[in-house]
Amino acid sequence: MVNKQLQMILRFLVCFLLSLLLSGHVAYADDSAELAQIASIQTIGDTDNTEALKRLLELKQKQTASTPVQVRLQTLKVLVDLYYDAGKIQSSTATINELVSLATAENDAAGMRIGQIMLVYQIIDHGKLQEGLSRLNAIQEALSPDTPVEVRLRLDSAFGTVHYLLGNFDSSLKYMLEALKLSDDMPSRKVQHRIRRLDAIAKLYINMKDPEKALATVEEALDISPLARAPKVLVSLSISQGIAYSMLNQNDKSIEAYKRALKVSRDAGMITNEVISLINISDHYLTLNEYKQAEIYARQGLQRSEELGDKQSIYIARVNLGFSLAGQGKMQQGVEMVNAVIHDMMESGQKSDAEGIIGELANTYERAGMYKDALATLRQQQKLSDELFRSDRSKAVASLQEQFNAGQRQKQIELLAKENALKDAEIRNHQLQQVITLLGALVTVMGGIFIFLLYRRVQRVNKQLREANTQLEFHAIHDPLTGLHNRRSFVELMNARVAQINADRREAREGNPDCLILLDIDHFKQINDTFGHAAGDTVLAEVAQRLRKAVRDTDRVLRWGGEEFLVYSPKSDPSQIAVLVERVLHSVGDTSITTNGHPIQVTMTAGFISLPFSTIPEEKLNWEKALQIADMALYLGKANGRNRAYGVTRVLVDADVAMPYFEEDLAAAVSRGIVELVEVMGPPKRDVSH
DSSP states (O other): OHHHHHHHHHHHHHHHHHHHHTTOOOOOGGGHHHHHHHHHHHHHHHHOHHHHHHHHHHHHHHOOTTSOHHHHHHHHHHHHHHHHHTTOHHHHHHHHHHHHHHHHHTTOHHHHHHHHHHHHHHHHHTTOHHHHHHHHHHHHHTOOTTOOHHHHHHHHHHHHHHHHHTTOHHHHHHHHHHHHHHHTTOSSOHHHHHHHHHHHHHHHHHHTTOHHHHHHHHHHHHHHOGGGGSHHHHHHHHHHHHHHHHHTTOHHHHHHHHHHHHHHHHHHTOHHHHHHHHHHHHHHHHHTTOHHHHHHHHHHHHHHHHHHTOHHHHHHHHHHHHHHHHHTTOHHHHHHHHHHHHHHHHHTTOHHHHHHHHHHHHHHHHHTTOHHHHHHHHHHHHHHHHHHHSOHHHHHHHHHHHHHHHHHHHHHHHHHHHHHHHHHHHHHHHHHHHHHHHHHHHOSHHHHHHHHHHHHHHHHHHHHHHHHHHHHHHHHHBOTTTOOBOHHHHHHHHHHHHHHOOHHHHHHHHHSOEEEEEEEETTHHHHHHHHOHHHHHHHHHHHHHHHHHHSOTTSEEEEEETTEEEEEESSOOGGGHHHHHHHHHHHHHSSOEEETTEEEOOOEEEEEEEESOTTOOTTTSOHHHHHHHHHHHHHHHHHTTSSEEEEEEEEOSOHHHHHHHHHHOHHHHHHTTSEEEEEEEOOOOOOOOO
């Protein structure tokens, strides 16, 4: 449900920011009485959207061409907000157009800028992010030094939204924090503006995968004023809380927050927020595999979405309903509903959203034991992913490498601090040695005794230095949790290996190639979600120990990242590689791992390959490409039921013909007889009581 939940968060943030940005209020001295009346209606809207909409429409009907322009503009801005929260999207859009027309006719610069910013939200809501960013840049260039604070606040918030949707979270946070500062300069409703900006920032933290900061920001908003308990704001804050609690696996608090948002939305007549709440509740129950409850809320969400006429909400509600039906064993009915949404999204150009849903559909097939359908769906997802990003696996590898490099940079900072501490110790050691030399020249017998004592102290310091250096070297190339070698150590090993390749080495490797086995713990996220992250750490540490015991002393076991491990077995006997892989799988899965009194059968899926591979020289297929092939073999193992390993043993055609398949589609290479694939099964699965 992660992709769909993030999609819902993205959509909710756009809707939320559009709503809050339309609610600004600028007072003008000459129109203060009329504007005060509008502000009063706006305050009513915080609690009772239906009543506020009724009163504002009555006020608008009384306005004429002689009504001050600022009063008419402010009426339209507030009316857009009330229409939107009432679920009257078409009326809201028509009112935006009316606002733009009025501001243009009256040559009101601030009104025109606000209208242009509102139109940008319509553009980005249709996925045209770069066009939206270009328009915002044009608006910013046209601003003058005396531009009203309301316009600057709206512009910063819009920039924050676009950068957020583009994935530029740092830039987004910068603009949102600037909008938060500007909220203090607004001439009215300062507290409401600040609360709403804090909620927007909380939603940004959620998508930055920082639920703790999101919850802290929500609490800050709630603590500012009782105004944060007004229905419109409370609904939004509650949904932010629900998502953050869900990310922290605090499911009881999560559903409590969602249901609070649903009740308040219904009581206040805010159908848009009601739909968002229903869909989040349905997602929540899908995550917990409580499919009947998920169906109930998905059906309610679908009904209200259709009344609202919002296509995106309809899509998400239908997908949730389809997956909830499939989870109850109604596979054909559920899959047909999901596939219909995928088709509509593809037709309307929403391929990125469709790709995420296709991935969830593959998981659904796998849970149902329909491995052939799961594999076909995974291939469909991979093909669409290639079309969307055009760099497929290389882009994913680059992303992983960037994450690894970020971790390494942090490690370097820590090591530098320790190095400075060592230098301080060396300076102290040098000073002690100078004292020893001086005393040796000045004293006799008593001095000799004193020197001996100081010498003993120097020896201890030197020993501490050696131990500290040893620890630094160890931690630089070892994973702190499992004690295994890390990715950096393997890269260094492979670089050294390449440097040592010579004629004798090549001759030796032809009969005894090196072997690479890439392994991934099956359903590790489920272990974390069910038993907690401490249990997950216990499983990782125990799996590491079992892998080390299963291989030769000359082999190296590494923690490759997350729940992935790598076994490097140099100078392997080709006839014994499959035996080694089987031993590794059984060493992990034969005996349950007990954590907090709960026995868990942990199995692994693997992909393996020899290096050099078949008849292809390493100049054409080096260790990095070999690992990519092993990763694709592991991917096939997952698609075919997990708890198994697939090994690519030899190439059956010319190397130049085979190489393109190793870049993108191993399954196709197998089906077309380009490579030979062997399967090694893991231990039989057992029912383990928890």
